[in-house]
Amino acid sequence: MYRKSCLLVLLLLGGGATLASASDPVQILQAVEDTLNAPVDREANLAMELIDAKGNTKTRELTILQKGSDKKLIRFLSPADVRGVGLLVLEDDVMYLYMPAFAKIRRIASHVKNENFMGTDFTYDDMAQSDYVEKYTPTIEDETDQHYVLKLAPKPDSEIDYSHLVMWVNRKTMLPDKVEFYDSSANLLKILTQTNVQRIEGYLTPTHLEMEDVQENHKTVMELDNVVHDQELPDKRFTQRYLKRF
């Protein structure tokens, strides 16, 4: 469904493009995107914790494989009842879902981006945030010693549900340290924070992410490990045939 669903990885495993001196908001945003899109391919494990308002916690584990901008594979490892479930995302708005319980692959087409992904606080859209420049018009709200603070307004045709985002771009890493999401009535809806940035094979990678839905009092915490970049993943890893192999 979600062409960019795996682009979460892009967001997570950003490289280290730098920006000499710029106060042009579009350039800053472009630099953020370039940083996020730097590696050729990547593989990572992701541990997710979903915490509801009462403190109930659910955990999810998955691996993500990505090559270029049109080949992604997500594989669930836990909980047990979804172990082996795989998502292969090859073209815009189409993905293949493998359900091991039925030994079956099903094609899933979708244009819904504002639904939450697998019970997390990330929508499919949130996870696809590598095409900021295409979707948003940025303006500079503030500049501090550490951050450019950008306000991102959706472009008219972008079908985005948020009224706007506010992004704190780290001047050193050119990665967003924090993003605030405002709902269609311009009330604060969610806050994304990215911390524990590590340089992995030359690419700057935040390894701890939290997305908090302040309206529902629900939170998703993600930890990234076993990150590998540029291992020249073969194309056949991104086929229906391999989707079943688990």
Added chain:
Amino acid sequence: MRWMDYLLRLRLVIMAGVVLLTAFFAYQLTTLKIDSEILNYLPQDDPLVISFREVGERFGGNSLAMVALETDNIFNSRTLARIDTLTMRFQALPEVSQVLSLTDILDIRKIPGGIEVGKLIRRARIPQNPQELDVLRDYTLSKEMYRGSLVSENGNIALVIVRIREGASKTDVAEKMKAIVKATQGNEKVYYAGVAFQMVFLTDIITQDLARLVPLVTLLVSVVLYASFRRKRAVLLPLGTVLISTIWTLGLMSWIGVELTIASAAIPVLLIAVGSAYGIHIFNKYLEESEAGEGISREAMMRQAMSKVALPVVMAGVTTLIGFLAFLFSYLTIIQLFGVFASLGVFLATLLSLVFIPIVLSWLSPPRPRRARKGPVASSGNGIMDKLADLVLAHERLILAGGVVLLIAAAIAIPRLRREVNMVEYFKHDSEIRMAEDMMEADFGGSVPIQILVDGDIKDPLILKQMYMLEKYLRTLPDVNDPQSVADLIAELNEQLNDRRTIPDTREGVGNLWFFIEGNKVMEQLVAENDTQALIQAKMGTVNTSKVIAVVDSISRYLSEEMSADLVHVRLSALDDSIRADILERHAAETARMIAFDASHYGAEFPPEYIPALLRTTGSPSSLSFDREQATIMSGILDAYFQSDEADLVITSEAVVQDVVAALTKLSMEQTPTENEIRDLLRRVIPASFYASDPEAVDFAASALTSLIQEERYKMVVSRLTEEIVESAGDVPEENLQAFRRDVYGDIWCLVQDHAGVPADAIPPRATFQIPSAGATSLSVTQSGMPIIFKKLDLSILKSQALSLLVAFTLVFLLLGFRFRSITGGLIALVPIAVTIMFNFVLMVAINVPLDAVSVMIGSVAVGIGIDYTIHFLTRFQREFQQGQSEKAALHITLRTTGRAILINAASVMMGFLVLILGNIVPMQRFGYLVAVTMVVSALASITLLPALVLTTRARFIGEFDRMAEGMQRIVNGKARLVIKTLNPDKRQKSIGESS
């Protein structure tokens, strides 16, 4: 009368106090709130209320507010745009947890090889041209998911459903929603439905009715008072008293934060109509004294009047209090509160009559005597009253027989007494909200949800299957529509992805489908507490309380008798043949039951024993052989697999593919091949060169083909059986046939699955060792939601009625027994009241008026006022009789004086209550005319039945009926023969003279 001295000495202080208190409470009155929440009828610690609120908290709120737009065809761009605007603005309200509408609903449709997930109408992409709109209309109306839940069947009404968070003020949200709707443009007819709007509407009409009816009653009572006395103070004093006591009562309620309800809203009218009697008594007595004792000082006159009237007024007040205080024993909070504050009001009215009126009168100049018109008791009606007396004397036994007949009628009627607790029934049929609810019932299956809470491991297929079966059962119940839960969502996803509408048999199967809906907003209403609780909801398509209760009872019966609390997972393939046969038999019976539910839902009829017989013909699906036609289908499917991108083996030679397909088809037709057989076949038929670079491919292919072949074989078995069943149920309406076939197919699919559930107590002991202990699961199921609360309310209203009458009767008996120093006296005095109340019940049954939170109070009003009549009558009769009048003469005198006064009082109280007919709240209207009738009956009973009873029983508390021992005289008087016994001849002479 020392208290009069104090009163007169402190009159300035007291009056200042009265004025100040009145000002204070009048100010409080401005903030009096109205509580229209039906949950508050019950005590808040009632388990059902607690459970209802818990369900609300856990599942995103259980109050719905619905806005419907009606136009010829809602599939036009303007209406859809309006729906979209409403949806977004409602969503922006912080108290709203979810909004569902055509412009914000997830749509899943089948596409080749998979599904498409999207919004029915994409955001900001409302179709503009007619063709697109027609396509949208046809598609939307074709799906059960939308038809009858978001859009009416003929596409002329669309619904926007808003779920309100638990704890938020429903009326506030509803008001805000109304404002939002009013701010949008459009020609559509707008409806507001659901509990939140009902509450707003009820609050509005209670306010309106109070504002309109209270002045009207006041005016009417003023006219009656003025017509009777022709003096301004006769109007102002009694009326002032009740108005002040009403202000104090309601002001106090507001001050201490008690909100007005549909029951206590009757208090003002009640107090004005009933309470003014006390003031009238006092004023009347004062008038008498002032006319009798000219030249005495005003204060002395006042003292004299008060000394005679205070006790009767207190008695009248106390008896009325008794009627209302009896409600303290009611289980329903709303009735209890009414009892408390109505009693308080009566108490204050009594007290103020005794304080306020004398003080004011002590300041006023004595009334000018008007001897020409002799006060309220004129003599023009004496003839009628005399005739009545004669009638009573002549037909005492007939009258008693009439009473007995009424009691028998009541015994027949009372069990048939209908109850009504649904708020919707409070509204007139032509009211806005009632029309909206009628529309909801007709086009959307109702607006009141049935809720069933399931506790257990919800992702366990056995539990989901129990839920799914329960939903199938719910669909068979009359007036129950659209059951929904995560179980049928899973079944539907299974149909979309695997072509079978049923619950998968394994936890993994469930998990793989659940994956799709995890985190979706709709899940908030379906599962909670980390998937250990689920909610099944259905719409109640009627507001009729007895029908609602019938449904509640059917559900309760199903939950307790048909559902198993403890279940055990078994794998059929791992069991001994004999045990497996046992379990399969049970399995077939269960499947038959599901099919029977489906058949009943879709309008088919099945001989119940037919289905299991049919299912038994299945035998083992793995070992059935297939015909040529089926072989063609199988080879087509195998061919498609090898041609597809997901084929595990890439075979580039078409000839080899054909060979493999042919070989596999042959292998598959007699029975389901094992994975090893398939692997061997692949290795044998396919040259090794095709998988040399990827040796694992053969194993993956063997595994994939095993599942594929097995599933195809199952499909064939299930299809064949489904067709047989659907054909034998020939009377399914055409439009239901497809859905019926789909559901039966899903039901039968359960039979071919390897995993099954068995109730823990149904496992044969010899089988226990074959079943892993980890396979046990348990669930508990509780009914919640409004319908079961309605049932509780219904029962409570009935109990309240019985208990309040019992308490009132007991107190009245004690009071009257004490008053007349006689147990018989107490019992006899009860009879007219009892008969009046019985008459009321008979009348209610005869004209089909239900017992509800308001009409339950009629009995108490009847007691409160009826006893006054009884006391007045008996006191006067006793006095006349004991003063030596013959019983006939005593009756004549009593009827001319007290009897007449009773009738006048009944008439004036009746007038007061009849004003309620002009109100907008249906139960209040009914209350109005029922009390009016009751007043007449009560008055008549106390002047006919009561004397008849006294005369027949010759009750001793009245006097010595056998006092003329020396003889009896029969006096023939026109129509009647009657026996008069008198003590001395003079009196007898007199009475004879009178009667002739």
